[in-house]
Amino acid sequence: MSIPGKRVEDCHYEFEDSTRGPPKILGKWEALRLAVYDGSTGKFLGRTRSSWGVVGLFYLVFFSVLAVFCAICFEGLMLTINLQRPKWILEESIIGTSPGLGFRPISDNTNEKSLIWYNATNQTEVAIWTQRIDQFLNVYQNTSLFPDQGQHRQDCSDTELPEPGKVCAFNFTDWDVCAPGGSYGYNDSTPCFFIKLNRIYGWTPDYYTNDETLPEDMPRSLKDHIKSINGSSLNSVWITCSGQNPADREVIGDIEYFPKNGRLPGYYYPYTNIPGYLSPLVAVHFPKAAKNIIINVECRAWAKNIRYNGVSLTREGSVHFAFMIDY
Known part of the structure; x- marks a missing residue:
């Protein structure tokens, strides 16, 4: 059914959620507590356990690869250094x-x-x-x-x-x-x-x-x-x-x-x-x-x-x- 002289796009409908009351105003300490751990969602610092596990696994792999790369570079550098004599001596x-x-x-x-x-x-x-x-x-x-x-x-x-x-x-x-x-x-x-x-x-x-x-x-x-x-x-x-x-x-x-x-x-x-x-x-x-x-x-x-x-x-x-x- 259409309303004469009106387009559908011009019609606005407002629905009221009868199951949810007005938002609860939280105190500073209550907001901080929920930011650290929200028992209703199981989130810690804004992430669930599975989300933290993915992040932790990523950084574990990232820093492990970085450490191996640095160790290879350091070992390569040490292979060019003679601990008994300088590389460049006298005129050099x-x-x-x-x-x-x-x-x-x-x-x-x-x-x-x-x-x-x-x-x-x-x-x-x-x-x-x-x-x-x-x-x-x-x-x-x-x-x-x-x-x-x-x-x-x-x-x-x-x-x-x-x-x-x-x-x-x-x-x-x-x-x-x-x-x-x-x-x-x-x-x-x-x-x-x-x-x-x-x-x-x-x-x-x-x-x-x-x-x-x-x-x-x-x-x-x-x-x-x-x-x-x-x-x-x-x-x-x-x-x-x-x-x-x-x-x-x-x-x-x-x-x-x-x-x-x-x-x-x-x-x-x-x-x-x-x-x-x-x-x-x-x-x-x-x-x-x-x-x-x-x-x-x-x-x-x-x-x-x-x-x-x-x-x-x-x-x-x-x-x-x-x-x-x-x-």
């Missing part, structure tokens, strides 16, 4: 072929890391610096700190080189005031500093010999020493120190080296990551340095294949530190 590496120098002790002050400043009459300040040196040298003496308990170490000399798979032990024989166990001269206003070459895997020094022209800027005392020796003793890297500026050289006084002449024997090189290897050291002693004034020191390593650059920001083959002794 960022470090290059010219080692830098380091020194100890160093200050905790980040703004004055290279300044050692103390009062020689203050035993507390003296103890601070001597304890830092003791801590640094402890690994050279305590074999229990070595990863191999010292099993790969042997005593070496110019005529007794390390055996394959062995490294040369380092000792402090005849180091006098700079020997471990004392005050390293700090209580007598004659401090010792310890210099070492930074490690470069596979690097071997190119030594100076006594039958060639030595560098013009090499200290005269070192030139005379090199010209006076022969044989395997020439297979050495040499360390020399001096005041950095003319004013520093006037007040720095005499300088003593342990071992004598600042020698780093060649049988410690090359470094090849053998367990128990320790970089050789040179102790630099200042027995007559002026008091109550900052003295800037530059120490330099000498070998043909050690480049030298004394500019602070791009320093190569050298190290700078300063000390001031209050008295």
